[in-house]
Amino acid sequence: MASTPVRTPRRPRRGARTGMRGRLAALTVLLSSLLLFLSTGPASAHVVPSTVVQLDLHGNQIDGEVLLPAGDLATASGLTLTGADGAGVTLDTVTAEAVAAYLTQHVQVSSDAGAWAVAFTDVAATNTEQYGTGTFAAITADLVLTPPAGTDVHRFDLAWDAIVHQVVTADIYVLLRSDGTGATAGTTLPTSLGVVTTDTITGTVPALHVDLTSDAGAAATATGFGGMLTLGISHIAEGTDHQLFLLTLLLPAPLLAAAGRWPGTVTTGKAVRRITATTLAFTIGHSVTLAAGALGLPVPGQAVEAAIALSILVAAAHAVRPLFPGREPLVAGAFGLVHGLAFAGTLTELNLSGWELVRSLLGFNLGIELMQLAVVVLVLPPLVILARTSLYPRLRITAAVLTGIAATGWLLDRVGVPTPLAAGADALGPASPLLAAALWLLAAATFLRRRPVRSAAQAESQANLIGATR
Numbered sequence: 001m002a003s004t005p006v007r008t009p010r011r012p013r014r015g016a017r018t019g020m021r022g023r024l025a026a027l028t029v030l031l032s033s034l035l036l037f038l039s040t041g042p043a044s045a046h047v048v049p050s051t052v053v054q055l056d057l058h059g060n061q062i063d064g065e066v067l068l069p070a071g072d073l074a075t076a077s078g079l080t081l082t083g084a085d086g087a088g089v090t091l092d093t094v095t096a097e098a099v100a101a102y103l104t105q106h107v108q109v110s111s112d113a114g115a116w117a118v119a120f121t122d123v124a125a126t127n128t129e130q131y132g133t134g135t136f137a138a139i140t141a142d143l144v145l146t147p148p149a150g151t152d153v154h155r156f157d158l159a160w161d162a163i164v165h166q167v168v169t170a171d172i173y174v175l176l177r178s179d180g181t182g183a184t185a186g187t188t189l190p191t192s193l194g195v196v197t198t199d200t201i202t203g204t205v206p207a208l209h210v211d212l213t214s215d216a217g218a219a220a221t222a223t224g225f226g227g228m229l230t231l232g233i234s235h236i237a238e239g240t241d242h243q244l245f246l247l248t249l250l251l252p253a254p255l256l257a258a259a260g261r262w263p264g265t266v267t268t269g270k271a272v273r274r275i276t277a278t279t280l281a282f283t284i285g286h287s288v289t290l291a292a293g294a295l296g297l298p299v300p301g302q303a304v305e306a307a308i309a310l311s312i313l314v315a316a317a318h319a320v321r322p323l324f325p326g327r328e329p330l331v332a333g334a335f336g337l338v339h340g341l342a343f344a345g346t347l348t349e350l351n352l353s354g355w356e357l358v359r360s361l362l363g364f365n366l367g368i369e370l371m372q373l374a375v376v377v378l379v380l381p382p383l384v385i386l387a388r389t390s391l392y393p394r395l396r397i398t399a400a401v402l403t404g405i406a407a408t409g410w411l412l413d414r415v416g417v418p419t420p421l422a423a424g425a426d427a428l429g430p431a432s433p434l435l436a437a438a439l440w441l442l443a444a445a446t447f448l449r450r451r452p453v454r455s456a457a458q459a460e461s462q463a464n465l466i467g468a469t470r
Helices: 014-038 070-077 093-106 216-238 240-250 268-294 301-320 328-348 354-386 392-414 420-426 429-469
Strands: 051-057 062-069 107-111 117-130 134-146 155-160 172-179 191-196 208-211 255-258 261-265
Touching (some): 051 134, 093 107, 093 134, 191 208, 191 216, 268 328, 301 328, 392 420
Parallel strands (some): 051 172
Antiparallel strands (some): 062 134, 107 155, 172 191
16 A cells, blocks of 8 residues: 655745745834834833832831722722722712721731731822833822730731722732831841732632741741742733733644644644743743843833733734744743833832842742743643644634734723723633633543544454454
């Protein structure tokens, strides 16, 4: 029986390679122009504002100041805050007292000696800005934490679920702004005490444990490192745009590029090597600019957010038709530089310095890498299985087109053109676990459906062999 010859895809002609380089050059020019143009414009309001709690340590009490995004506060408390959508807030006396009552109800502090007294005063409205957020309406309040008589103020548990009990994606940054007791001598202030976030597994909001009783600098750092690790994980878990960029680059990983199409598949080993190289390049890229941005590199927030949307759009186009086959790591590394600047904005808000910044940077980056690795491990196996089915081209193109629409909505929104597509794209985040589960179910059904077909073929072959020997 004559064997069927296997046709090896021909190497792209010189003109094709030149065209490919031209497309990459055009992409680079477009990205550079976008960064230059947007750096002169006003900051956008895409990045979600965060609550910041700054504490001042004294011998017999802790006081400080809190800043809360008015929009999140209105959503969580049910209070009517005029202009909470960013146009400014006007507080009357009754509303200010209601805000203080809400905060007091949702903030508890305790230690071994028992519960502390918690008081919020001087509630006021303001407009402020954090890295990449643009100007937003906020509420400020003074905070006083008074422990039982004789209690050590250096050790306590902060149970804070204000805002985050309803807005589960909210982050509450807790900083030690000053220390009048001298316990943290040698520690650069302000220093991070940790981040209060929702535990996405249990749905609870764990209390933040603070212990400055022994080796205060190390204790604060340990708490801060753990908080930054958790924050890095949640930043990817809740960062729909970062997820989509990585997942869209995964779509063509199991495929073979030829003549401007994705006509076939590669071996599982090659697919794994491809995505490993792509993920590693993305990691290196965003780690470099994360460190540079956190250490003080000035970055225009709007330009970075728009460039991230552009990176997703490019990845989606590549998933439909190969734009840079074999160069995925190079492109991932280049766009990783942009994503890293967005990551850096989270640390910039904390105004840290010295070793505290370095340790927080390490914790945050490690959290990002762990969650990124989890995404790859979760999604790559079903994609490899489905890539060998006739269903995959439709699945890949549908996913790429929907991602491209979402990226277009973000891009328009981030250059100042409001569109409902952006809000729809933001809503994709909570659905990502369901999409991953659907991929696994589809891959499992495909795998199980193919097994009986092979068994039947083997049975028929065996019957023919038995018949031939009779």
